[in-house]
Amino acid sequence: MGYPNELKYTREHEWVKADGKTATVGITNYAQEQLGDIVFVELPKVGAEVSKGTSFGTVESVKSVSEIFAPVTGKVAAINEALATAPEKINNDAHGSWMIRIEVKDPAELNGLLSAADYEKFIAEEQGK
Amino acid sequence: MSQTVEATTAALRKTALNAIHRQMGAKMVDFGGWDMPIEYCNSPLGPGGLMKEHLAVRNGVGVFDVSHMGDIRITGAEALAAVQHISMNDASRLAIGQAHYSALLYPQGTFVDDIIVHRLGESEYLLVINAGTREKDYNWVRDNVKGFDCRAEDIGDNYTQIAIQGPKAIDLLSKLTDVNLASIKNYWFIHGTVCGLKNTLIARTGYTGEDGFEIYVPSDEKTSAEVWNKVLEAGREFSVLPCGLGARNTLRLESKMALYGHEISDTITVLEAGLERYCKFEKSDFVGKAALERQKAEDVKRVLVGLESVDRGIPRDGYKVLDGAGSEIGYVTSGSYAPFLKKNIALAYVPPAFSAIGSTVNVEIRGQKVKCQVVPTPFYKKPKKQ
Numbered sequence: 001m002g003y004p005n006e007l008k009y010t011r012e013h014e015w016v017k018a019d020g021k022t023a024t025v026g027i028t029n030y031a032q033e034q035l036g037d038i039v040f041v042e043l044p045k046v047g048a049e050v051s052k053g054t055s056f057g058t059v060e061s062v063k064s065v066s067e068i069f070a071p072v073t074g075k076v077a078a079i080n081e082a083l084a085t086a087p088e089k090i091n092n093d094a095h096g097s098w099m100i101r102i103e104v105k106d107p108a109e110l111n112g113l114l115s116a117a118d119y120e121k122f123i124a125e126e127q128g129k
Numbered sequence: 130m131s132q133t134v135e136a137t138t139a140a141l142r143k144t145a146l147n148a149i150h151r152q153m154g155a156k157m158v159d160f161g162g163w164d165m166p167i168e169y170c171n172s173p174l175g176p177g178g179l180m181k182e183h184l185a186v187r188n189g190v191g192v193f194d195v196s197h198m199g200d201i202r203i204t205g206a207e208a209l210a211a212v213q214h215i216s217m218n219d220a221s222r223l224a225i226g227q228a229h230y231s232a233l234l235y236p237q238g239t240f241v242d243d244i245i246v247h248r249l250g251e252s253e254y255l256l257v258i259n260a261g262t263r264e265k266d267y268n269w270v271r272d273n274v275k276g277f278d279c280r281a282e283d284i285g286d287n288y289t290q291i292a293i294q295g296p297k298a299i300d301l302l303s304k305l306t307d308v309n310l311a312s313i314k315n316y317w318f319i320h321g322t323v324c325g326l327k328n329t330l331i332a333r334t335g336y337t338g339e340d341g342f343e344i345y346v347p348s349d350e351k352t353s354a355e356v357w358n359k360v361l362e363a364g365r366e367f368s369v370l371p372c373g374l375g376a377r378n379t380l381r382l383e384s385k386m387a388l389y390g391h392e393i394s395d396t397i398t399v400l401e402a403g404l405e406r407y408c409k410f411e412k413s414d415f416v417g418k419a420a421l422e423r424q425k426a427e428d429v430k431r432v433l434v435g436l437e438s439v440d441r442g443i444p445r446d447g448y449k450v451l452d453g454a455g456s457e458i459g460y461v462t463s464g465s466y467a468p469f470l471k472k473n474i475a476l477a478y479v480p481p482a483f484s485a486i487g488s489t490v491n492v493e494i495r496g497q498k499v500k501c502q503v504v505p506t507p508f509y510k511k512p513k514k515q
Contacts, residue, residue: 036156036168036375037180039466040443058495060443062179062466063167063375084441 003028004095008110009119012069015095018110023072023102027059029094030123035061038090041083043100048076050102052109057099059090072109074102144196145289145353153371161261163197166373174361174370182376183468186337187509190295191372192360195336196348198290199263201256201270205279208252215273215416216246216256217399219409223248228316228332230407232399233258233269234417238424240393240402242266245334247318252279255330257290259389273416289353293360294341294380296511297367302342304363306331310342324359326352336377338384339511376468383467383509385435385476391446391462392433392476400424401478403433431459431478435506436492438473442499444492450477451491451498458483461492467508474508475501 003009008016013031017024032038040060050056050070057068078101083089089097104110114122141164150157153173155166169177177185185191203211212220218231225248233241242262247255258266267283274281293302299310308321308331318332323344335341346356361369378388387393392402399408399421410422436444444464452458464475475492483490486505491498 033170036170037178037468040441060466062379062468065443065445 003116003120005116007095007116008071008113009116009122010069010071010113011122013123014069014071016071016110016113017098018104018107021104021107022077023074023104023110024098025068025071025100025102026098027068027090027094028119030126031066032091032094035059035064035066037062038087041087041090041099043079043083044076046076046079050074050076050100059087068099070102071113072102072104073106074104077101077103142197144194145348145350146194146196146357148350149354149357150194150371155371155373158374160197160374161259163260165197166194166371167375168373169371172371174365175368177370177372179373179375179379180468182370182372183379185368185370186295186339186341186372186376186380187469188296190293190297190301190341190364190367190369191337191376192357192364192369193292193294193372193377194289194357195292195343195377196289196353197260199258199260199266199283199285200288200345201258201267202249202282202284203254203256203270203274203279204250204282205252205277207277208254208279210413211274211277211279211281212246212254212256213413213415214277215270216244217408217415217417218246219412220246220248220254221412225250226317226319228318228334230316232393232404232407233266234399234415234421235395236416236420238398238400238417238420239395240389240397240399241269241395242389243387243393243404247330247332258285262389287348288345289348289356290343290345291357291360292335292337292341292343293364294335294337294372295339297364297369298339298341301360301364301367301369302331302344305359313342315340324356326356336386337380338386338507338509339380378463379465379468382463382465382474382476383469383507385507388463397478398424398429400429401431401433428481430480432481432484433462433476434479434484435504435508436461436464436475436477436490436501437504437508438475438492439489439500439502442492442494442497443473444475444477444494444499444501448475449493450479450483450501451493452483453489453491455491455498458490464492470508472508474504476506479503
């Protein structure tokens, strides 16, 4: 599966879709492959403050627990409620299964994220380790 | 005082099927010092992954490389007496061709390891032991059989051990052998021809809670690969999947089978682990017996129970168990989402006062209290044959 150019990426394997002051966030296809069958997603409440680089939730596969990190600082504007009952959507379509929408405090933070090409280079290095 | 710096990159051990696992796209992990497949997401036999592999074993058939397990052979005039001394079950009850679950114990009644004892011949026994404890077990066995006229050999490297598990296991394996598999009872074994290999040990054993077989073939890479590939090929019509250690763990957890380092260890006793039915006090003396007899007269302080999450959340290995007031009363030994039962389940040690079926406790999950209920175990029992 490819990494769409309209998305930005983090080294912690989140994807970000920026739309004005709103950032929609999910985990990448590489992340879901590493995790395996996802069975549980824990997300913050709408209105919660999240800050860049810190954990805002967890995603659990059958065998492991992983934290999800906020790519930018801001307030949670929406969460994807459907993932509570159907977390496997992330395995089926990681880039189409958003987790939270963040009202971004400082849009300049978005510029620091990776492009699709840079992210693909990054995961190639990760896999080579 | 000087500090010794230990090598952190000790070479992982590999089974003879290592290259095949990698070719099949398995995700590999370090398991007890062994480089083992945890799941096969995109095997040539179809999309797998832990969940599908688990369900293949419950509903059809799955195949596991379990060559990392160790094997110790004990032979000689006093082989039976030696096995009786070092293990808790009563090996004198075994007929040739029969096996049973047992354990090696420390004098305190705690576990060196749990094992399967096979009686191969008049005075010949095979102990199948865990991967992570192979050296420790062998050294312990060798030291403890010294007083007996017998020989203990570590023959773990001689075999590639393949587990074929699930309700269709018998149909799959029947295609590769002329042995009448239906005549082998659960926990019995015979020697027969499999994939053209004469005198292959075929045991009706496993670690999944399903019917199934484990076969022991020569560990050279060529033979191992041929057998592995033939088994998978024969399983195509039953939608077989190669299965990794991930599914092996969730399958054994649903069936409440102990895992060394989790439900049993060198600090947990037989009585706490609830494995007394495999411990035969009426037989001759064995290591650990005296301590266990003393403990039997007292009350155990903790017992192993099955938990099921009532609230959202997955209790996992090492998480704390709390009472209603928030005091720590125990811990989770193994916990996971259960792929067949579709519930979050765990095994945990708690004081006997909290062990009644229906009792509620809390498991602390990332700082949150998640309510769990004590439920009957095993969580899963294979359906009785019609």
